[in-house]
Amino acid sequence: MELYELGLKEAATKIKNKEISSTELTKSLLDRIEARNGEINAYVTVDRDIALEMAQSSDTRIKEGNPRLIEGVPLGIKDLFCTKGVRTTACSHILDNFIPPYESTVTTNLWNAGGVLLGKTNMDEFAMGSSNESSYFGAVKNPWDLSRTPGGSSGGSAAAVADYQCAASTGSDTGGSIRQPASFTGTVGIKPTYGRCSRFGMVAFASSLDQAGAFARNVEDAALMLRSMSGYDEKDSTSADRPIENYDEKLDQFDIKGLKIGLPKEYFVDGLDPKVKEIIDQSIKNFTDQGAEVVEISLPHTKYAVPAYYIVAPAEAAANLARYDGMRYGLRVEGDNLMDTYMKTRTEGFGMEVKRRIMIGNYTLSSGYYDAYYTKAQRVRALITKDFVDAFEQVDVIFTPTTPTPAFKIGGKVEDPVQMYLNDIFTVATSLAGLPGLSVPAGKMGFEGANLPVGLQMIGPAFSERQLLRTAYAHEQMTKFEPLKA
Ligand code: GLN
Secondary structure (H helix, E strand, O other), rough: OOOHHHHHHHHHHHOOOOOOOOOHHHHHHHHHHHOOOOOOOOEEEOOHHHHHHHHHHHHHHOOOOOOOOOOOOOOEOOOEEOOOOOOOOOOHHHOOOOOOOOOOOOHHHHHHHOOOOEEEEEOOOHOOOOOOOOOOOOOEOOOOOOEOOOOOOOOOHHHHHOOOOEEEEEEOOOOOOOOOHHHHOOOEEOOOEEEOOOOOOOOOOOOOOOEEEEEEEOOEEEEEEEHOOOOOOOOOOOOOOOOOOOOOOOOOOOOOOEEEEEEHHHHHOOOHHHHHHHHHHHHHHHHHOOEEEEEOOOOOOOHHHHHHHHHHHHHHEEEEEEEEHOOOOOOOOOOOOOOHHHHHHHHOOOOOHHHHHHHHHHHHHHOOOOHHHHHHHHHHHHHHHHHHHHHHHHHOOEEOOOOOOOOOOOOOOOOOHHHHHHOOOOOOOHEEEEEEEEEHHHHHHEOOOOOEEEEEEEOOOOHHHEEEEEEHHHHHHHHHHOOOOO
């Protein structure tokens, strides 16, 4: 077994016990990236010197007997977390020369826990997309089948974990960008409750929805990663002032007997691939065999979730992205006058999908249309949130497929934005309600000759991450999903 194959917990334990050094592990992963990144394109920035310097500091702390939670383990960081002194682009041309003068809180927490910055991972431009194809640095390939997308927008983070180019990575999820790529790559992806991780230093897309989260190859590692990155932050006014929980501990202390699992009837409908349904049904059966109870529930406003999301998110994006004007930081294309400079900078700096969102957002926020679109969408959002509140009076957790199909072909949906948006059908409602959701590998299916992973989504009440991770751990024990071979 190669060092790069180690999981997060395994690696941290071996480093702590001095069986391996952080430097050895970091070198092994850097070599793996060098060998594989040309094909997968999971990383957009890798700085060997910084990684080895941080690894060296970890090794010193180990020698001094002061190891921290994930001491010495190299991590992939989605390229929308600002890293001080290390280029942070959100995979947009408009930021491709941006070197942040400050560090995001999530990454600060990870470095304080002993993590090592391995590199910045590829993503859809400004996290807008479901296939990683809107990245300025090109699409990421799914390691399970190189002709397919790993999903998006955190496609690089998911592919890097699946392909053993890091043990764990950060992602961000505004409408599914952690759960959908986790489902497509056979990894575990958790988006915690809105407010659990600080948004400080994350390049903003839609601020009322954006939430950081984690990818790993197993539930315990995802739990450990979340524990290391989350926590209250006074620099983010929407941050939740609650203590950090030891999510990775006592994962097996969980009684499936009596667990009430809600299955929303609106999620098991046309458009859901029958083979995906079969795999999800098997997962549910594993739980009922152990004494869980299944309750059919209704989330009646589900059909409005995609339309409401695609009004709220672009509206917030249009406002957030107004700051890229060529004056303060990022790309500047000189024009004949101030207005011309704004226009040239933004015309050249933003890609197609980002421009589409800015136009939709400005349209829905314009006077005359504001009430018809934006206010209406906010009302729908309140109803969707209430659907979940009602549901959690009857059940402990909700199970759904993460996505209606497994990974689709690169190029398959990019010409048809509505088809692309519909891929988010099972993930956006959770985001609009601010609830925690995760995706765990449920099985694999032959699909057009490929053997692709399928994810089960688990949704819980606000701040139920611990319970959710325990449920996912129980699922993992029963399913025995085999990750990709290194
Ligand atoms: N696919 C969704 C979108 O394009 C979600 C993206 C995300 O969660 N960042 O908006």
